[in-house]
Amino acid sequence: MPALARDSGTDRNDLDRADVLREEIRVSGVAIATAILELVVCFHHAVLGDDQGITDTITRLRDLTGSGDYAYYIDIAAFMSDRPALLGSARWIEDESTVRGLWRHLVLACRSALAS
Numbered sequence: 001m002p003a004l005a006r007d008s009g010t011d012r013n014d015l016d017r018a019d020v021l022r023e024e025i026r027v028s029g030v031a032i033a034t035a036i037l038e039l040v041v042c043f044h045h046a047v048l049g050d051d052q053g054i055t056d057t058i059t060r061l062r063d064l065t066g067s068g069d070y071a072y073y074i075d076i077a078a079f080m081s082d083r084p085a086l087l088g089s090a091r092w093i094e095d096e097s098t099v100r101g102l103w104r105h106l107v108l109a110c111r112s113a114l115a116s
Helices: 002-006 016-028 031-048 051-064 072-080 096-115
Strands: none
Touching: 002 016, 002 031, 016 031, 031 051, 031 072, 031 096, 051 072, 072 096
């Protein structure tokens, strides 16, 4: 997963790797790893500005976190993609706008680095 995150927004980020990781995680039974993977995939789509990819990934995250565990990942995905927070019940150490800004800055910094 680290390579997938590192290569977000680049041609090196072949999302077929994400499909392979999804299957490996499914076989291993470590459910939270799937949610982490989807968060990384959402970051990739946010860097690219791929609205449909973001929507699809947030839908998968919603399904994965339906029990309430790690549901704040949906908010993080929304923050990265500059969308309204869907959960709104997460308690952040900083105020929500600061947390949103930090996640969005990460996406924009990656996008800017790739453009140069």
